[in-house]
Amino acid sequence: MSLYYDLVPTGIPGLDEALGGGLIRGRTYLISGETGTGKTLLSLSFLINGIYKYGEPGIYVSVDETYDQLMNGVRRFGWDLEALREQGYLEVLIPEMDIIEKIREKDPITIARSLVYTIADYAKSLEAQRLVIDPIAPLVTLEKDVQVLREYIRALVMGIEREVGVTTIITTEIPTGARVISRYGVEEFLAAGVFVMGLAQTTEGDFKRYLFIRKMRWQAVQPTILEVEIQPKVGVVVKGPLKDVHIPFYALMI
Amino acid sequence: MSLYYDLVPTGIPGLDEALGGGLIRGRTYLISGETGTGKTLLSLSFLINGIYKYGEPGIYVSVDETYDQLMNGVRRFGWDLEALREQGYLEVLIPEMDIIEKIREKDPITIARSLVYTIADYAKSLEAQRLVIDPIAPLVTLEKDVQVLREYIRALVMGIEREVGVTTIITTEIPTGARVISRYGVEEFLAAGVFVMGLAQTTEGDFKRYLFIRKMRWQAVQPTILEVEIQPKVGVVVKGPLKDVHIPFYALMI
Amino acid sequence: MSLYYDLVPTGIPGLDEALGGGLIRGRTYLISGETGTGKTLLSLSFLINGIYKYGEPGIYVSVDETYDQLMNGVRRFGWDLEALREQGYLEVLIPEMDIIEKIREKDPITIARSLVYTIADYAKSLEAQRLVIDPIAPLVTLEKDVQVLREYIRALVMGIEREVGVTTIITTEIPTGARVISRYGVEEFLAAGVFVMGLAQTTEGDFKRYLFIRKMRWQAVQPTILEVEIQPKVGVVVKGPLKDVHIPFYALMI
Amino acid sequence: MSLYYDLVPTGIPGLDEALGGGLIRGRTYLISGETGTGKTLLSLSFLINGIYKYGEPGIYVSVDETYDQLMNGVRRFGWDLEALREQGYLEVLIPEMDIIEKIREKDPITIARSLVYTIADYAKSLEAQRLVIDPIAPLVTLEKDVQVLREYIRALVMGIEREVGVTTIITTEIPTGARVISRYGVEEFLAAGVFVMGLAQTTEGDFKRYLFIRKMRWQAVQPTILEVEIQPKVGVVVKGPLKDVHIPFYALMI
Amino acid sequence: MSLYYDLVPTGIPGLDEALGGGLIRGRTYLISGETGTGKTLLSLSFLINGIYKYGEPGIYVSVDETYDQLMNGVRRFGWDLEALREQGYLEVLIPEMDIIEKIREKDPITIARSLVYTIADYAKSLEAQRLVIDPIAPLVTLEKDVQVLREYIRALVMGIEREVGVTTIITTEIPTGARVISRYGVEEFLAAGVFVMGLAQTTEGDFKRYLFIRKMRWQAVQPTILEVEIQPKVGVVVKGPLKDVHIPFYALMI
């Protein structure tokens, strides 16, 4: 088995080259960034490219918008997710708030297992090979102890990797202005790779979007800052190395 | 249905062009900024332009001033809100403090629902299509757990979007000097768009007001810093891209 | 009624011009600054000018000094407050510490009401039109919950505006080195205007005093940094725009 | 009574000129600074100059050293405090630790009163006119609530000013690297004046000692940074304005 | 016994020269760094070089990946850990999560002892001379008191040094953006040496990996920043002193 076949191409123009082929099949990756940096569009690009370019069904889990808001939104980008759903290539899971609340009363490990089994069921019937959880925060227990949280997220990530077997992207919202790359400070250590999305200001005062490849476990990928664009019907597109902008170090968390 | 009709023009000179048409109908937007940066005037401009330019009735919810103080204040800008009220185009809701206190004793989700239903009643009788909550803080439960707060604000925002169906602007006060864009650190993730208002100092030491388009979910809007002015009888006016000023990065929260 | 008559001139040389006439009658303004920046002198200048220039009686509420210390201090500036008291133009309220302690045992809203009624009584008998509370901290409840504090300060400010009807200046001490403009982080949102006083160092190493007009609700006042001087017998005098100094941004809280 | 006689000269060469004569008789002043900046020597210079130059007896209260350590230390500077004690010009109060511990079990206001009465007794028998408490921290209650602490320090300062009637210098230790000018964040508001002592590094890398006149209530003193030296037999000497050094702003707390 | 023989060469090209020979036999060293900086690869290089170059068996303890994920990952670097296991040169310990959870319910000192005895058993049967714990965090008790944590880590480190007798590398994850070199703030004081791994950006915007020799107890090693590369089949390689990059001071924690 060649090394190449271990990798899942994202299908995002320019990104797979930078990754030396793609993501490791069956592992979990983190996209982190402040609000408005393109996390949702990047993760949707991963799913939709998976379907169109590689025939890999996918599951999108979200809570922050209603089903209709999400569908109206993606339609503005020229994507027809409903057609993909009807063709059996995509499942969109948007748990009702009261279900989430009930789940939360249980202990963290039970919650993690329950989430894993629910996703596993859908993945099985769809033969899904890609999964996006966007963002992870609403699915996180109310537990505030950082070490318990770490165990919870570990149980969730490891459960998905063992029971569901899909390649997963999890997005995480960084509170604006915080010098961290994950909300709970532990997600990055449990992910096989970390992307940081952000905005950078050029010396002329304009803004450019960037994607920073922060960590790629077991892959000989050099850390790189890529300029990205958001294009209707296409989603996120990598333009090449970011140039001529000032990015404060803390934004890259180096 | 063309994409154009999905958008609600703010009617603020120069802003709709920058937004590619306006805000997404039925969604909620956040205006954040420190004290004295123009949040109230921007949100009132949205309401009043809605009435005068597009015939869309609106509701203004506030707590920080009495009805008379508000009316006296807006009159200084040449706006006659009382006439708009009498003509049935505007409702101004200023809950009494003791009502707020009673509400607060209930649990967060119940409070959110109660607020949603009250606003829905007024919106129905007025056929309101725009809503401003300025600021959100006094309507927030006393709960201090950030995850419970997030649920509360989520219930409030989603309730308004589902039950009231108006396009909403919520303002949030950033404690001065804090490097955040929202008081509770979660509002920005629940809003379909985020504007940051602020003051910038030119190299000559003068001050300019700016409006930073920080996030526009599902809209191909490039993040931009616009110079704004406050003009009597008009409110907030966009002057174009901000130039020749130094804005510390943290003020933009990039 | 012309707009002009809504405004109360401070009588401080140079300041009313910068404010477009003065403060809005009946509203509450905040003077914030670190220790030794001139807050007491500015607020006393407002009161004394009110009496001498406009015949408006005033009330000064303080706790930080004894009556004698205050009188000796102002006498050093050439002001004879005792004569103004005897002529019925001024009342100086310095609550005994044990009274304050007793008051504090009550719940916050009751304390706020009690303070409002006490001040209202004095204001009525004096026909006072100006009020200074210098500083607000000792009158604040021991409550530490920031949201309860906000309610308390709101009840106090709104109570004064509704029950007493004077134009009020409240001073607030910023702990030195803190990047905030108010002690409890909420005062600025409840004030119709905010002034920040401070010290700036010139490139030669000298110090200049400044007054930053940070917020003027409902007034088309451009944010401005004014150089001020402290002059015996006159108090605070505005010298014009501050020049040739370096003020760290955070000192202005922009 | 001329204004001049209200002032107590410190007797420290160069300082009284900068203060326009000295300190206000009967008030309390704060000397703040990190460890090793000269607070003890400045406060002792105030006491010893008071005795030698103006015949004003004084009291020195300390806890941080034993009586012998203090006496050995000052002797190294050529000062003979024991002779001054025998001549009835000076009292050195160094409370035993167990007494302090017993006192601390009482409530804060009682502690403050107890300290005031003890000092008043000594002051009476000595006809003391100057008092130094160096530093205040060990005399502070274990109470951690900052508002209770404020009341405690207020009670202590006001008690000394009313019951003892001396001119007082209190030193306070700033934890190194903290951007504050007092340990508990409230002392500076209760002091009639504040001096900050520190070290500054010249562009050549040498160190100079400075004394920053941060606040002088009711005195028309311009904030100034003075270079000081420590001289055997003399103590602290003011050399004039500090020049050619870089002092980070936060060190001055402006 | 010459000094040279006290040292254990890491076998990492270029590192032993910089260390004056290697690590002190039987002591514990810390590799700290943010996510994605190469801690796992450096510690594996230490183990694998130990086997191939010096015939010293080793033990690798991890929790963050499953056995299969680890084996698949290392295989991508051309390392065949399974062959080393079968030959009796390597043991890979990946405790099940539920075992960890059970262990955690015990008191800290008991946990530390239990871990030490388990490792000692494996070390004995393998005649292991090298040990890697990568990372330490999952093995740390839930205790949050920093002083109890210190005791726990001390008991763990000292227990390994006394009971197991191997030369040990422990990795620790620094939460991204934190200006510390260890997660709990005490590990560095208990280690005989500390390496910090990180990413630095050149003035052209590229990234270089570095290894900072921060502390080498009892070794006359000058603190040095070395550029490192990650090479397939080889692991971490030292390229020499790092040049032409900007590393913010805080990243080196100096």
Next chain:
Amino acid sequence: MSLYYDLVPTGIPGLDEALGGGLIRGRTYLISGETGTGKTLLSLSFLINGIYKYGEPGIYVSVDETYDQLMNGVRRFGWDLEALREQGYLEVLIPEMDIIEKIREKDPITIARSLVYTIADYAKSLEAQRLVIDPIAPLVTLEKDVQVLREYIRALVMGIEREVGVTTIITTEIPTGARVISRYGVEEFLAAGVFVMGLAQTTEGDFKRYLFIRKMRWQAVQPTILEVEIQPKVGVVVKGPLKDVHIPFYALMI
């Protein structure tokens, strides 16, 4: 008795000149610094020079290493501590961990007294004149209240100064990256002098070690930054004023 004889020379080449002779006999000094900055070697140099150059027996108290690790380590520097022990010039106290744990269950003042009496016993039989506690942290109670800690450390320091009568050096570990000079924020105020050890980077990127004389109570010592080197068989050597390096201000805590 001349002033000179009050001083205890450290015997460290170059340091006593900078100190004007040495340390005050019978007082306690603090060496603070991050991990790996040379605190242990400086304090051992003080002890060993005391024995060899001035015939003053000494006691070394530590907990962070075993007796064998310490002895092996110092032997690498060419020091034979065991010979000094056998000759009755040195005692090395390394309390067992379980003893420390038992001690800790007592109240802070009792612990401090117990430590003082134990040290006093050894000092008496050895006629010790120098003492090193390296570091103080493990001997500190688990108490977290900073004011109780202050009392504990005060009791410890004063107890040693009164009951043991030796000249003492205490080392304290600054958590890396913290802008403080002592772990608990109070040690520096209780020490008669404070040294800060650190690493500085030259403009070429090399590192130099420095010793900053931060405070010398009752000694007319100018604050100075000295370059130091660590030399086998000699320990710490002062090279003169530090030059051509950039030390961030916060590292010096000025």
